[in-house]
Amino acid sequence: MTMGVDKNASDRKGKSVEPSKHRRGQQKRVMAVQNLYDTCREVFANCGPDIVPSPENVERVKAILDKMSAMDVGLRPTMPYFKPTMPYFKPTGNDGPPEITYMRIHECDKFSIGIFCLPPKGVIPLHNHPGMTVFSKILFGKMHVQSYDWADVGPSDKPLNAGNPDGVRLAKVKVNSEFSAPCETNLLYPNECNMHCFRALTACAFLDVLVPPYNDLEGRHCQYYSDYPFANFSDEGAAGPEVAEDQKESYVWLKEREMPDDLKFVGALYNGPKLVK
Template sequence: MGIEPGITANRGTEFDKTSADRGKASRKNRRRGRKMAAVQTLFRACKEVFADGGTGFIPRPNDVERLRSILDSLKQDDVGLSPELPYFGPIMHGNGRAPIITYLHLYECEKFSIGIFCLPPSGVLPLHNHPGMTVFSKLLFGTMHIKSYDWADGEPCTTVVSENAPRARLAKLTVNEDFVAPCNTSILYPAAGGNMHCFTAVTACAVLDVLGPPYSDPDGRHCTYYREHPFDRFSVDGISVLENERDGFAWLQEREKPRRLTVIGAPYRGPRIVDS
């Protein structure tokens, strides 16, 4: 007795469909595994690199390169982000206020933290410092303008801005340019590399930050904001800067957290970090 053609065809179709479904599931699992591997690899590396960390800690050069390499290869998909998410749209603008910035918390301990800032177009993280910290910043997508300073070399040089106001201190410009993803990871150190910086979103963008160690008021790592004043605004005895170099210096004055700055937290929905 022969096999009925219809049954053979149906069985073949069912087998092909099952194989295709399994193939799709396998590819999906591989993608999920790669995403999990990327963020988990970053976490494990941070845990090892910052194991002996504390205020003023600077990782060894080979550890810096290790983290830089991991972050350079990190993509927006690895942390479950895309420019289409509501964090990056005009809906995040308040009436007459600066665009709202969203922070996604991935992990934090006393040694380091990992988080992502999501900035809509024109969003600004004002000029601020990272006392005693080494910071890795990876632009995941978009275009961002970064302006950063370090304190000028030598003895701290300060000047009076106005009566009963904080004095301003001389700082040297280290970076003032647009960064377009994909680009290399930016690294700043406790006293070099642009420890005080400002982020401005030219387009919607997301930046992943690794802070080692994280901010901590009890440990003296308080986030301080600054107001910039042009170098030529003040005349100070003993300060000599060539005229063609003056744009490379500014006076930075401590200020309260800007009222227009609004940063809200949102759940991180990317591949989770397993601390084991």
């Protein structure tokens, strides 16, 4: 009898200290965000504009992001940020794109961590990241991604307007694909794939890590571009380079533009796991 009582007490004790599945899942989510922050703080401590983290440090951050999902940051596809029919997300025009929500998790002079929430048909137009290394991880949903490098042929190694009265500059397409979560983290470097745009094919969210973040005072401001097919500026007499016929679809002309009038970002409070700083 005594042994039976002792056994039951032991069982009860064991059950009392074993965390529930819900608690374990909550702890995992907190650890994911905290691990990302702690790793970024460590590996980006000596980074700055145009200073690319070492391949080992890039891989450390990428490995964490690759495993993250919407649950790790407290997001659910049913949240109002992802519903373009809600009054708060009323399009700016009859056919205009819906508003995009940004949640800041952390920002300092070395790096920033934030989340973009896009309703279906949400668009972040083609823009650049001057002097930055960028990690973009789709947390859920499906989007179309395009990214470009400045081409190293023809007039593209000169100032934007050099030799071309139209003010365009040649760029090469690096990525033009659809991505669905779960998928690997997308990387942009100061001199590689530095310009990109996103189009939400479904409601989706992605987490961005910028190293270093935008800073207008230091000259790191976001520049937007319009893109044009290669054939538009490659006629005889224009400043276009010689490009093989079967390669022309791999090139576009980019021209600086102001921030699109119909592009609307809305800030929202991040309510996911809190960071210990």
